[in-house]
Structure formats: structure tokens, C-alpha cells
Amino acid sequence: MTPQDTTLLAAAVVESQDGYAQAIRTGKHHFPSDEPAALGGTDQGPAPYQLLMGSLGACTAITLKMYAARKGWDLSPLTVKLKLFREKDHTERVERVLSCGPSITEEQRARLLDIAAKTPVTLTLSRALRIETTFAPASP
Known part of the structure; x- marks a missing residue:
């Protein structure tokens, strides 16, 4: 497959935080993700x-x-x-x-x-x- 056969649809960078919390960056947007408390997270995001x-x-x-x-x-x-x-x-x-x-x-x-x-x-x-x-x- 050559580079011209491929189209980038999306990209993200996820940096792990304390516990299961994650910091997600997609372009200029930043938002959290986490697990709910019942699964050991702190519910800081979806x-x-x-x-x-x-x-x-x-x-x-x-x-x-x-x-x-x-x-x-x-x-x-x-x-x-x-x-x-x-x-x-x-x-x-x-x-x-x-x-x-x-x-x-x-x-x-x-x-x-x-x-x-x-x-x-x-x-x-x-x-x-x-x-x-x-x-x-x-x-x-």
C-alpha cells in the first residue's frame, strides 16, 4: 500500500493520568475519559x-x-x-x-x-x- 492509497480520518493522543483517568487530545480539543467508581475509576469523564x-x-x-x-x-x-x-x-x-x-x-x-x-x-x-x-x- 502506498501513501497515496491511505487517507487519515482522525488522530488522537491519550495520556494516562492517575488511576484509570485519561487525558485525550484530538486536534485542538482536550477532554477526559475514566472508568466509573464501581469499576475502580474516579468518574472524571466518560x-x-x-x-x-x-x-x-x-x-x-x-x-x-x-x-x-x-x-x-x-x-x-x-x-x-x-x-x-x-x-x-x-x-x-x-x-x-x-x-x-x-x-x-x-x-x-x-x-x-x-x-x-x-x-x-x-x-x-x-x-x-x-x-x-x-x-x-x-x-x-
Whole structure:
């Protein structure tokens, strides 16, 4: 694969803090992550799975708003509710529930469901993302 075959979609730097707390930087944005107290953290920010659901929900809402704007549809108020479940067989699934304003018809809702299934983060998660992990060289 050559460099021109690859597009950088996102980057983040995560610096570990006390306990399970983490400081996340993505571009000019800084935010915390942590585990809840029940899991040994100090609940200083959302847990990793909460961040994942937030990412999926944000991508869904942004994509639907872009589509609706092109069509001249008023989605207000648009809400995306998400729940991540692990089944007994260890597979995972997400329940995603959309709600929007009363001006959207059943036909439009059906189209929005089609669009939601094709959002960038939805497609990434659906493809079972490959993760390559290496260690950086040791610092002197």
C-alpha cells in the first residue's frame, strides 16, 4: 500500500493520568475519559464505550442533518439514543433509536433509516475494524 492509497480520518493522543483517568487530545480539543467508581475509576469523564457510543451518535446526527438540509427537511428536534449490549455468546450489538420533529413523514423516516445505516462511523464499526498495535522505540 502506498501513501497515496491511505487517507487519515482522525488522530488522537491519550495520556494516562492517575488511576484509570485519561487525558485525550484530538486536534485542538482536550477532554477526559475514566472508568466509573464501581469499576475502580474516579468518574472524571466518560468511559471508553460511552465515548464510542457518543462518536456513533454524533456521526449519525451530523450525517442526517446534512442530508436533511440538502432536502430542505426540518428534523428539529433530532435525537439519537444509543445502547451497546454484549450478548451471552460475547457478540455485541448497538440499539440506535432516532427521533425527530413532527414534520417528517413516514417515507422520509424510512429514508433517514437508510442514511443512518450508511454513516461513516456506522460503516467503520460494521466492517469490524482492523487494529494494528506496536510499541514506540524506548525513550533514552
